[in-house]
Amino acid sequence: MWKPFFRLLTELSSRKFVSRLTGRFAQSAFSRRFIPKFAQTYGIRIEDAEKPLHEYESLNAFFTRRLKPGLRPIHEEAGxxxxxxxxxxxxxxxxxxxxxxxxxxxxxxxxxxxxxxxxxxxxxxxxxxxxxxxxxxxxxxxxxxxxxxxxxxxxxxxxxxxxxxxxxxxxxxxxxxxxxxxxxxxxxxxxxxxxxxxxxxxxxxxxxxxxxxxxxxxxxxxxxxxxxxxxxxxxxxxxxxxxxxxxxxxxxxxxxxxxxx
Structure with a gap:
C-alpha cells in the first residue's frame, strides 16, 4: 500500500510541475506524519538519525537528516x-x-x-x-x-x-x-x-x-x-x-x- 505512494515521491517525473508538487508536499509540515511509514517502508535505521523522528518538521527534513557522530568514520590513510x-x-x-x-x-x-x-x-x-x-x-x-x-x-x-x-x-x-x-x-x-x-x-x-x-x-x-x-x-x-x-x-x-x- 505505502510503497507506490513513496515511490511517487522518490522516483522522478519528466514533468517539472509534478516535481514541484511532490517537492512542496515533502517540505510541508503535513508531510511529517508520513515519516514513520517512510522509514518503515524503506528499512531506514531510525536509531542512526541525529534526532528522534518527532523532531523532524517535514519528510524532506528527515530525508536530508544528519547521522549521529561517529557512524561514518573517514578512512585515514594519507592520500x-x-x-x-x-x-x-x-x-x-x-x-x-x-x-x-x-x-x-x-x-x-x-x-x-x-x-x-x-x-x-x-x-x-x-x-x-x-x-x-x-x-x-x-x-x-x-x-x-x-x-x-x-x-x-x-x-x-x-x-x-x-x-x-x-x-x-x-x-x-x-x-x-x-x-x-x-x-x-x-x-x-x-x-x-x-x-x-x-x-x-x-x-x-x-x-x-x-x-x-x-x-x-x-x-x-x-x-x-x-x-x-x-x-x-x-x-x-x-x-x-x-x-x-x-x-x-x-x-x-x-x-x-x-x-x-
Whole structure:
C-alpha cells in the first residue's frame, strides 16, 4: 500500500510541475506524519538519525537528516579518495578519450556531463565512479578529498529517473538532468564531484556556509530526493581499490582508492 505512494515521491517525473508538487508536499509540515511509514517502508535505521523522528518538521527534513557522530568514520590513510556518499556503485572505470563507457549499457562524454567546461580536458584519461543513492540511504554529500574548491557550476536540466530503469532505458540521463558540479584541487591534482538532481526542482543544495577549503569527510552538499553522484578524478592520479566492482556498496568515508602524487 505505502510503497507506490513513496515511490511517487522518490522516483522522478519528466514533468517539472509534478516535481514541484511532490517537492512542496515533502517540505510541508503535513508531510511529517508520513515519516514513520517512510522509514518503515524503506528499512531506514531510525536509531542512526541525529534526532528522534518527532523532531523532524517535514519528510524532506528527515530525508536530508544528519547521522549521529561517529557512524561514518573517514578512512585515514594519507592520500586516500573516499566515497562522498552512501551508495551502490552503478558504473566505474577508466575514462577513455573523454568517454565514460558502459554505464548501464550507455556511454557518456565528459563534454556533455561537464557542460562543455574547459576543465573537461583534465579528466579525459582519468577515472570515474557513478554512485547511486536509494531512498534508504543517508543523503548528505561529503568531500572525497582534503582540498580547495576552485570552481562551482549549476547546470539546469531535466528531472528524469536516475534509478536502474532510468540509467538503462532512458537516453543519457546523467548528462541531461540538473547537475551541481564542484571542482576541488588537492595535493595530487583535481577531482570533480558531479551531483545529479532528481524529482523536485532545486533538489541539490550546498551546505551553508560552504567554506573554500574542506577536509576529507567534511559536509559539502545534500540531496532533496536526488540520487546520484558522479565522481571524477584527473588523468593518471588514482589507483582504484582492486576489490570494488559495479554493484559494490560503499558508505560515506570508505576508501575508493589512493591518489598518486
Amino acid at each position: 586516500s579518495l573516499v566515497s562522498p556518499v552512501d551508495a551502490v556503485i552503478t558504473g566505474m572505470g577508466t575514462i577513455q578519450s573523454g568517454q565514460l563507457l558502459n554505464v548501464k549499457g550507455q556511454d557518456y562524454t565528459l563534454e556533455e556531463l561537464l557542460n562543455r567546461s574547459p576543465r573537461s580536458v583534465n579528466y579525459k584519461e582519468g577515472f570515474f565512479f557513478v554512485l547511486y543513492l536509494s531512498p534508504t540511504d543517508y543523503h548528505r554529500i561529503h568531500s572525497p578529498v582534503s582540498g580547495t574548491i576552485v570552481e562551482k557550476e549549476h547546470i539546469p536540466g531535466k528531472v528524469y529517473p536516475v534509478n536502474e530503469f532510468g540509467l538503462r532505458h532512458m537516453r543519457r540521463v546523467l548528462s541531461r538532468n540538473e547537475r551541481l558540479i564542484t571542482y576541488m584541487q588537492h595535493e595530487a591534482g583535481e577531482v570533480a564531484v558531479v551531483k545529479v538532481g532528481a524529482l523536485n526542482v532545486s533538489s541539490i543544495q550546498y551546505v551553508k556556509p560552504l567554506p573554500d577549503k574542506l577536509e576529507r569527510g567534511d559536509e559539502l552538499a545534500y540531496f532533496e530526493f536526488g540520487s546520484t553522484v558522479v565522481l571524477l578524478t584527473e588523468n593518471d592520479i588514482l589507483s582504484p581499490r582492486p576489490d570494488l566492482t559495479v554493484g559494490s556498496k560503499v558508505k560515506m568515508g570508505d576508501p575508493l582508492g589512493i591518489l598518486l602524487d
